[in-house]
Amino acid sequence: MDDRLGIQLNRRTFVGASLAVGGAVAAGPGVAGSDRFEHEHDESTTVVRAQINGEHREIAVDNRTSLVDMLRERAGLPGTKKGCDQGACGACTVLVDGRRINSCLTLAVMHDGAQITTIEGLAEAGRLHPLQQAFIDEDAFQCGYCTPGQIMSGIGCIAEGHANSPAEIREWMSGNICRCGAYTNIVNAVANAARGH
Ligand code: FES
């Protein structure tokens, strides 16, 4: 018997023994591996407690989860859109503690205890937020994919006092890209909402 044959026999013997004990041999390392996985899994998961659209939520997330992914995939709020996933388009804009941010650029675990507002949280008692209504009145969208981010960013822009002229709005909304090119109407909608009509 050469070494190769010896190896084959040994392998065959091992497999036979494993089958003979009903998988117990295979189960041994599997159980240990599973314990290790659960341990690692626990360490890599965090419960984020936050007020989301006025509602207290506790959501367990992998520590690497971005805020946009937590909102869309774990919180059941797909209104926030993911365009580029790298901070270049603004589709994922939400308000965190009143400030507009790109939710794709930040980890969910960094916002434990925060107040988060998404597009789903703007309407009150069945009435649209004035900027939502202004977008409708001004026909400020085509495909609508950028619209939630535009509206959340517009709310931030107005609150910051950066909506005093079309030029200023364009400058301070420049991080929100509209591939349909609805910029003129978007600026009109933000300007009208800033003026209170
Ligand atoms: S998806 Fe966040 S900036 Fe584009």
Ligand code: FES
């Ligand atoms: S309305 Fe289509 S990307 Fe802005």
